[in-house]
Amino acid sequence: MEKNVEISLLCQFYGKLLTKKQLAILQDYYDNDLSLGEIAENLNISRQGVRDIIKKGEKRLFDFEEKLKFMKTTLAQQKKVEAVLLQLTQIKEQSSDKKINRILESVRKELNCLK
Secondary structure, three states, rough: HHHHHHHHHHHHHHHHHOOOHHHHHHHHHOOOOOOOOHHHHOOOOHHHHHHHHHHHHHHHHHHHHHHHHHHHHHHHHHHHHHHHHHHHHHHHHHHOOOHHHHHHHHHHHHHHOOO
């Protein structure tokens, strides 16, 4: 997974565990694509200060994931749900029984809520 995407996802999972400043800077850097200089200017701090905050925030996010594994578990579950949904679609396409198709559609709607 690309680092920018991974950090953005980690912020979604664990961002509330960071300081408000760390989260804001990480979001500006990774999600809003601001440069170190732009962030530094906006916050009236040095580029090195921004870089240090980013590195510390990244470390904390990776530490949380290493210990808790919420992102890994969630992404694995989403893949499994998508695989089951694909199988349900294939079964529905091959079935002419309306009752089975209604049941499959009901199950599919429930699984879509988990995505």
